[in-house]
Amino acid sequence: MQLPSSLLENAVSEFAKLPGIGKKTALRLVLHLLKQEEVDVNHFSETIAQMRSGIKFCKRCFNISDSDICAICSNSMRNKHLICVVENIRDVIAIESTDQFSGAYHVLGGIISPLDGVGPNDLTIEALINRVEKEEIEELVFALNPNIQGDTTIYYIQKKLQNSTCKITTIARGISFGGELEFADELTLGRSLANRLPVESYVR
Numbered sequence: 490m491q492l493p494s495s496l497l498e499n500a501v502s503e504f505a506k507l508p509g510i511g512k513k514t515a516l517r518l519v520l521h522l523l524k525q526e527e528v529d530v531n532h533f534s535e536t537i538a539q540m541r542s543g544i545k546f547c548k549r550c551f552n553i554s555d556s557d558i559c560a561i562c563s564n565s566m567r568n569k570h571l572i573c574v575v576e577n578i579r580d581v582i583a584i585e586s587t588d589q590f591s592g593a594y595h596v597l598g599g600i601i602s603p604l605d606g607v608g609p610n611d612l613t614i615e616a617l618i619n620r621v622e623k624e625e626i627e628e629l630v631f632a633l634n635p636n637i638q639g640d641t642t643i644y645y646i647q648k649k650l651q652n653s654t655c656k657i658t659t660i661a662r663g664i665s666f667g668g669e670l671e672f673a674d675e676l677t678l679g680r681s682l683a684n685r686l687p688v689e690s691y692v693r
C-alpha cells in the first residue's frame with residue numbers, strides 16, 4: 490500500500506500490529522482519527538498510554554486492577570475460600586458477566602503447553618499452591634478450556650495439592666445450550682453422560 494505521508498504510514502503500521510486489524514482497517518481507523526479534533530486525538534493516545542503505565546496486577550489473584558489488591562479480592566461479600574482458577578483475565582470477565590459465581594479467582598497467566606514452551610514455572614502456579622495453604626481454601630474450581638493443555642494443567646496442580654484437604658473440581662463440560670446431540674463429538678457426549686446431574690439441580 491503506497492501512502493502519501495510517512496507519518497500516516499507509521500500510524501497505519503502501528504494500528505496494523507493489533508490483533509484482527511489488517512492494513513486496510515488500520516488505514517480506515519487512522520483516517521478517522523485524522524478527521525477528529527486534535528484535542529480528542531491527544532486524549533485518545535493519553536488514555537492508552539495511562540492504561541499501559543498505570544494498570545496493575547492484583548498481588549493475590551493476578552487479575553487486572555487499579556490497586557495492589559483487586560476489587561474482587563477486596564470485596565467482603567465474596568467467598569474467599571472458593572477460588573475459580575482461570576487461564577487469563579478475559580476468562581474472569583466472562584465468568585463475572587454470568588453473575589453466577591461469588592468466590593474469588595486465580596489467574597494462571599496461561600496453561601501448561603510444552604509445545605509452546607510454556608512450563609509450570611512460567612505461570613502463577615506456585616502462588617496458587619501458597620494461597621491454598623495460607624488462605625484456607627476449601628475448593629478450587631478449574632474453569633480452563635477443555636483441551637489437552639487444560640487437562641495437563643489441572644493434573645499438574647492436583648498432583649501438587651494431593652496432600653491438601655482442598656476440594657478440587659472443574660466446571661461442567663458437556664453439550665452447549667441450544668446444541669444438538671447428534672452433532673456433539675464423542676468426547677463431549679461421553680463426558681456429558683459421565684458427569685450427569687440430578688434434574689433438580691439443573692432446571693431452576
Ligand SMILES: [Zn+2]
Nearest residue numbers: 547550559562
Ligand atoms: Zn485479586
